[in-house]
Structures are given as structure tokens and as C-alpha cells.
Amino acid sequence: MSPADASRPKLAVFKFSSCDGCQLGLLSLEDELLALAGAVEIAYFLEATRRTVKGPYDVALVEGSITTAHDAKRIQTVRRQSKVLISIGACATAGGIQALKNFADHKAFIEAVYARPEYIETLSTSTAIADHVPVDFELRGCPVNKYQVLEVLSAFLNNRKPNLPRHSECIECKRRGTVCVMVAHGTPCLGPVTQAGCGNLCPTQTRGCYGCFGPKEGPNTRALADWMTGEMGLSPRAVGQAFRGFNAGADAFREESERHVPAHDQG
Amino acid sequence: MSDPATPQSARAVMLDVPGLDALIAALAGAGFTVIGPRLREQAIVLEPIEGRADLPAGWRDVQSPGHYRLEERADGALFGFASPPHAWKRHLHPPEVRLMRARSTGSGFEVTDSAGDHAPPRLALLGVKPCDLAAIAAQDQVFGLTPDAPEASRPDPTYAGRRRAAFIVALDCGHAAATCFCDSMGTGPAVPADGGGADLVMSEIVEGGHRFLVRPASPAGARLLDSLPEGTGRPPEAADRAAAAAVPEATRAAQRRRLDPDHRRIVADNLDHPHWSRVGERCLACANCTMVCPTCFCATVEDSTDLTGDIAERWRRWDSCFTMDFSYIHGGSIRIETASRYRQWMSHKLSSWYEQFGRSGCTGCGRCIAWCPVGIDLTEETARLAGRAPAQNAAKQDSATPTGGE
Structure with missing residues (x-):
């Protein structure tokens, strides 16, 4: 597939419970960002542009964990709209730092932190994307390594296996x-x-x-x-x-x- | 130009400590990047040096299973340490090499750059201990540089280029850590009389005046000594030679650890021993032992493309038999259990290496013992396989005390 082709793959970036650091990793590619924008159509990436293109998407990068009932529903929609779904970062692959609440009483946390706890609606756990929908690839890290983001996208665009280590x-x-x-x-x-x-x-x-x-x-x-x-x-x-x-x-x-x-x- | 036929002993030279700078300058003047020991991150690392001021004067290492610390020594020795964390292999068999770069031509590809296109760096390795000298000889064989090597007909271009361009200054070992066992492997602590493949052989003498006995072991070594400025050094006297010969003997006497000389058979005869499982429970499969081992040579080759798919690169990177991916073939990995990976490593190192290369794959440097994060000790595991209780190697402290015998 030629990158200049009008039928460039559509890339979407979705955010759930997270600090946005992994999406920033994508933006901090700097030297490679123009090449990336040439190789894919950035169809949905609110941190980069307000302009959005409707799905379905060829590849979706999903940042963040599932911590609310609303998130749990929304990830189903994202999955339905995405041919390939790649979860990125520790939140999306393991629940993130906010998964500490899985070991504790989350209501006690809410009461300790928020002035008006009654406004907060949240699940008792923070869980990975793969706990809710099938995930095609998990990209680890807190935050993800930008070169690994590039590698996994290059691999996807060229229909090859990404070279990403699983070793120590x-x-x-x-x-x-x-x-x-x-x-x-x-x-x-x-x-x-x-x-x-x-x-x-x-x-x-x-x-x-x-x-x-x-x-x-x-x-x-x-x-x-x-x-x-x-x-x-x-x-x-x-x-x-x-x-x-x-x-x-x-x-x-x-x-x-x-x-x-x-x-x-x-x- | 010197005559290579000149007896080497006649050309040896005594250098005082500043004389070492003359030697380093002569190597640099001959176009070499000098790699030597220096302090970094509370350890002794083997990296480019410019002069003796970079050397770790007055430091020694204390090593035991899973443990390495530096401490000061009173005598100001420049090479008074045992095996540094990283072996010399990173300079001859680099951890990452780009083998080639290629460009798509539409119907195929053309190689635009390959590792063999580049002149190798000319490295002078200063202070190679006998265990590591033996390891370089072992890798020479692995990478096809020796006539008896299985791959002698096609040596590895990257290794061969670097190795042939290298100049080696070997060093009689003056310090044994508690992890060292070169004596039981027959690789040290003295540099072999024939030089063991080095160009120069050096002894550091601290008693009776800090000085170095340097003797040539190759024509290139003799030429290098000849190139030293007029008036550098003096001919060695009998007392100098005796003092130099005593250095590795003192190191030998201080060495307590040993690998069972029957290791080849012990490992081969005990492939189903329950002890492998016990090691497997402790082993992290982190691969540190293989990374620090000076003879371990495994690498993986990875191809990648850029975003457009127009440019591809092929990289070679150090790999390890301890990773799951190492034994991955169609359908999955062959060695799922950590115990089977440890057995694979140790049985290759201590047993099947003999069948493959006619020698042991272990040189007794002790790095795998010190740099295992949980202190797994192949000399002790071998003793266990042989049915002996541990404690032949008391750990937890440095050598210093001479052996009490077994």
C-alpha cells in the first residue's frame, strides 16, 4: 500500500482512565510524526486535533484503564469500530497505578480525596482493556516507549510482526x-x-x-x-x-x- | 622495523608507572583506540582510555555470588582487580550490529549498506587477564577465525574484522576474587608462555617499586615496543623477572574456588538429575549469566521496516538461551521450563562445548556467579550434580586467604 494513497489506513487514538502520557509519546515522535501523518490518516486523536473522522478505523491505539461503568460500555463501542485494537501503556495493559484501589476499599479512597464523594461514580476496580474486549496487541510501559509505538505501527502498516522484546x-x-x-x-x-x-x-x-x-x-x-x-x-x-x-x-x-x-x- | 625472529625475551622492557603512559601513547600513535579499565558506576568497566590517569589506581573488587563491590587497596595497583562486570566481548562481538540496510525497488530490494562495507575500528585491549584471553581464543574459534573452527571456511565478518584489527596487551593476573576459578580451568592466572594470542604480555609488580615487565608475544608487539621513545624503560633484571613470575603464583595461591575437573562427564551423565529443577526454581531466566559470559556468543537477527516500507534494516543483537523466544519455532518454544534452559546453558558450556569445539566453554572468570542477581553458582551446581554437598566454595567473602585445600 502506498502511503500517499488516498486510502491510507485510518488511525484512531482513544483515551480511558490515564494521564495522557502515552498519547504524548506519540506526539513526541517529532522527527517521525510527519512520516506517520503521511502513512496513516489520523482520523480520531483528540489530543492532537479536534477534527474527527467517523469510524470504522483500521487501527486503534487505546490508552487508559477501565474504571467507570461508562468506560466499560464505551470500550465495547471502540472495539466494534476498530479492525485492529492495540492497547498502549500500563493503564491499558494492567490497570495502571490506579489499580492500587483493587487492593483496597475504593469508597474509602473517594471519601478521603473528594470534597463531595456523592458526585463520584466509579467501579471498585481499575482493569486492563483486555479484561473487557479482545485486544490484538499490548504495548507495555509507563509511559510507552515512542520507538516501540513507531515499531508496532510500522509493523502493522507493512503487515509484519513487530520486533518487541518480551525478555528481561x-x-x-x-x-x-x-x-x-x-x-x-x-x-x-x-x-x-x-x-x-x-x-x-x-x-x-x-x-x-x-x-x-x-x-x-x-x-x-x-x-x-x-x-x-x-x-x-x-x-x-x-x-x-x-x-x-x-x-x-x-x-x-x-x-x-x-x-x-x-x-x-x-x- | 624490528626483526620478528629476534628472541622475545631479549626484547622485554621494564616500565615504571609513567612508562605506561608512553605505552598507551604509542598504541594511540599507531592508530589504535585504547580500551582499558576505568571506574564507572562503582565498578570497573572496559572502555576507551587516554592515559594511565584513567586507570583504577588503588581499587580492587570484592566478589561473591550475586555480589560485587569495590574497595580501596593500599598499594596503588592499576590492575589490581579480578573480572570486570562486562567482558571484552562487547568490543569484538558488539551487542548490536546493523548487518544491512536495504531499499525497496518495487519488485525487490537493493542493499545500500552492509556491515562488511565498513572498516572495523582498530582497538587496543589493555590489560586482558588470562581467563579473558582464553575466552577471546574460544570466540575466535566460534566465529571461524581458527583453522580448527567448525565455521573456518566463512568467518563472521564483524567479529573477524574487529579481531584481526585488534592489538591485545595481556596481563598476568594479580588479584583473585572469591568467584575466580581459572586455575581449575587451566586458563590462568598466568598468561601462557606463548602469549595466548596476545601481542604484548604485561606483569604489574607493586612490591619493591611499582613497575611493569612488558614482553612482546607477536611481531606487532615487538614493533610496538620498538616504537617507544628513546630512553623509555630499561632491560629487565633477573630480580624483575622473578618478581613478575611471583605475581600470578600469589594469585593462584589465593584462589579457593574450583570447578570439578570431571565437569564434562558430571553434566552429561546427569541430564535427568532432580537438581536441575531446584536450580530452575531459583533461576530468574533473566539472562545475566549469558550476557556477562565472555564466551557466550548467541545473537538474534531482527528485520524491520520504516513506516513507508521503503527502507528495511537487519540488526544482530545479543540473545540468550534463557529467553522464551530463543527456542521458539513453529508451534511454540521448545524449552518452556526455566530448568531446561539452565540445563541447556550449563550443559553446553561445560559439556557439549567440548564436542563442538574441543575445549571447555568456561574459562573460570566467575562473572556468571557474581552477576547472577540471585547468586546461582555453576561450580556449586556442578558439585551438587556430582552428589556432593556444597561448601567446597565458601562464599560471602573475598579471596585473600590462601587455599586450605579440599
Whole structure:
């Protein structure tokens, strides 16, 4: 398909419960944005333009989690309008940081935060898009890596498989030559159980990985947690909290955190 | 121009500490980018250096399973450390290489750039320890540079280009960490008498005056020494040679860890041992061991296009037998269980490598032990497979104490 063709694929970007950071990742492509606008018709992307084109859409990028009954209904409409649906970011793929409410009494949160709690209508959980509709591809990250966004769109446009790793962040550290913060500094790090792809952001700043890209394939969270509570001397609470970050709702991280932090305890 | 036939021992030179700068300058003057040890991120890394001021003077490493720290040493040694976190392989077998770039021609494509089109960088590797020298020899074989290599008829262009252009300054090892076991692998701590493929061999002597004995091990090494400015260094005396020879012997005496010499058979005979499952429960399948291993060579090749589909690129990136995708074929991955991946790695490294290349795939550098985030130790796992209790390698502290024998 020629990109100049009038029948360019229609791209839509939808937002649910989220901070907009992943959509911004798309806009911050800068050097590639014009090429992208040439390759696809940006049909629905409210953060970029008020001009909207009706569906159906060839590819939809969906940001955010489902936290209200209205969202739960709207995602069904989005799915019906979209040939390919790609969920982007930790909110859309795991419920995001707001999934912390899944471990607690959400009504208590609402009362603590809002002056007029009676105005707030929300579900008791924050859940991933794939918990509600079939998803064709999940792009991880908090936020997503803009080069991965470009890669997944290039792959879609050229009818090929995207080259996106499912392996550990450690491989990204080692390819880059970053010194392991856990072994060399004793800094707790989720890198060994986290999917690569962020661009090695925290370890290059001598920080441990926060798990923004969610669990890698086959994550052995238990062995890592055992080492942290054993050899590294961390409290079970600290280990549980480490797994309760932006991907707290991802199964492997949720289960590991629940081993260390009691239910209904935010840590 | 020197005569390569000149006996090498006659051409060795003693350098004082400033003399090392003359050596580094001579390498740079010969067109090499000098790669050597320096401090970064509280570790010793192998990166470009400009002079001896960049070297980690007075630092040593303390290593044990899952643990690495630097501490100061009183003697001001410049090379007084054991295996650095990253092996030299990243300079000869780079983590990421663009193999080619191609442009669509409508009906097909034309290659507009390939890795072989570019002159390789000329690197001088300064301070290669014997374990790592043995690892470079092992990778020479893997990538088809030695006559006995399975791929000798078609060496890998990227590796071959970099390796043939490289100049190696090997170093007799002056410090053993608790993770080191080169002695039991026969790879160190002394550089082999024939130089082991290096161009120069260096010994750092700190007792009785900080100085370096440098001897040529190749014609290129001899020429380099000849190119040192007039008046640099002096001929070594018998006492210098004796002091140099004592350095690796002291390191050998301090080394306690060992890999069972019968490792090839132990691993091959115990492929169904229940211990693999126990390791599999601890193993994170994070791939750190394979990334830091100086002989592990696996890579994956990824093709990608730009948005328009007009430009495609093919990249080679380090890969690992610990990932699920590594064994993916039609229908799924072959090695689903982590235990089977650990077994694959260790049995290749310690057993089937002999069948493939006629040698061990392990050189005893100890990196896989130190850089495993949860301290899995292949020397101990081998002992367990052999039915022995652990504790042949007491961990948790650095070497320093001489071996008490087994």
C-alpha cells in the first residue's frame, strides 16, 4: 500500500482512565510524526486535533484503564469500530497505578480525596482493556516507549510482526553496558522480572527498575522476592510495595505483592 | 622495523608507572583506540582510555555470588582487580550490529549498506587477564577465525574484522576474587608462555617499586615496543623477572574456588538429575549469566521496516538461551521450563562445548556467579550434580586467604 494513497489506513487514538502520557509519546515522535501523518490518516486523536473522522478505523491505539461503568460500555463501542485494537501503556495493559484501589476499599479512597464523594461514580476496580474486549496487541510501559509505538505501527502498516522484546530488562542493561545496580550497589531492582523496552532509563541513572514495562515472559517473581527479603534484608512490606507500582494489577506482580502485603493494606 | 625472529625475551622492557603512559601513547600513535579499565558506576568497566590517569589506581573488587563491590587497596595497583562486570566481548562481538540496510525497488530490494562495507575500528585491549584471553581464543574459534573452527571456511565478518584489527596487551593476573576459578580451568592466572594470542604480555609488580615487565608475544608487539621513545624503560633484571613470575603464583595461591575437573562427564551423565529443577526454581531466566559470559556468543537477527516500507534494516543483537523466544519455532518454544534452559546453558558450556569445539566453554572468570542477581553458582551446581554437598566454595567473602585445600 502506498502511503500517499488516498486510502491510507485510518488511525484512531482513544483515551480511558490515564494521564495522557502515552498519547504524548506519540506526539513526541517529532522527527517521525510527519512520516506517520503521511502513512496513516489520523482520523480520531483528540489530543492532537479536534477534527474527527467517523469510524470504522483500521487501527486503534487505546490508552487508559477501565474504571467507570461508562468506560466499560464505551470500550465495547471502540472495539466494534476498530479492525485492529492495540492497547498502549500500563493503564491499558494492567490497570495502571490506579489499580492500587483493587487492593483496597475504593469508597474509602473517594471519601478521603473528594470534597463531595456523592458526585463520584466509579467501579471498585481499575482493569486492563483486555479484561473487557479482545485486544490484538499490548504495548507495555509507563509511559510507552515512542520507538516501540513507531515499531508496532510500522509493523502493522507493512503487515509484519513487530520486533518487541518480551525478555528481561537485564538484557537491555547488558547490551548497553550498564553496571547492574543490584549486584554492584545492592539496590533493589525489578529488572530481572520486568519486560525490556523502556530504553534502560532507571539503571543508567543508577536506580533500580520500577517495573514500568510489566512482567517479562515467565517472570520468577518469587525467587527475586526471596533474594530481596533474604540476602538483601528487605522487609516483606518493602518487597510487596516494590511490586505495587504502575503494573500492580498485572497478574504476576499482583500475586507476588499479595504474598508480602496483606489484603486491604496499601503498604 | 624490528626483526620478528629476534628472541622475545631479549626484547622485554621494564616500565615504571609513567612508562605506561608512553605505552598507551604509542598504541594511540599507531592508530589504535585504547580500551582499558576505568571506574564507572562503582565498578570497573572496559572502555576507551587516554592515559594511565584513567586507570583504577588503588581499587580492587570484592566478589561473591550475586555480589560485587569495590574497595580501596593500599598499594596503588592499576590492575589490581579480578573480572570486570562486562567482558571484552562487547568490543569484538558488539551487542548490536546493523548487518544491512536495504531499499525497496518495487519488485525487490537493493542493499545500500552492509556491515562488511565498513572498516572495523582498530582497538587496543589493555590489560586482558588470562581467563579473558582464553575466552577471546574460544570466540575466535566460534566465529571461524581458527583453522580448527567448525565455521573456518566463512568467518563472521564483524567479529573477524574487529579481531584481526585488534592489538591485545595481556596481563598476568594479580588479584583473585572469591568467584575466580581459572586455575581449575587451566586458563590462568598466568598468561601462557606463548602469549595466548596476545601481542604484548604485561606483569604489574607493586612490591619493591611499582613497575611493569612488558614482553612482546607477536611481531606487532615487538614493533610496538620498538616504537617507544628513546630512553623509555630499561632491560629487565633477573630480580624483575622473578618478581613478575611471583605475581600470578600469589594469585593462584589465593584462589579457593574450583570447578570439578570431571565437569564434562558430571553434566552429561546427569541430564535427568532432580537438581536441575531446584536450580530452575531459583533461576530468574533473566539472562545475566549469558550476557556477562565472555564466551557466550548467541545473537538474534531482527528485520524491520520504516513506516513507508521503503527502507528495511537487519540488526544482530545479543540473545540468550534463557529467553522464551530463543527456542521458539513453529508451534511454540521448545524449552518452556526455566530448568531446561539452565540445563541447556550449563550443559553446553561445560559439556557439549567440548564436542563442538574441543575445549571447555568456561574459562573460570566467575562473572556468571557474581552477576547472577540471585547468586546461582555453576561450580556449586556442578558439585551438587556430582552428589556432593556444597561448601567446597565458601562464599560471602573475598579471596585473600590462601587455599586450605579440599
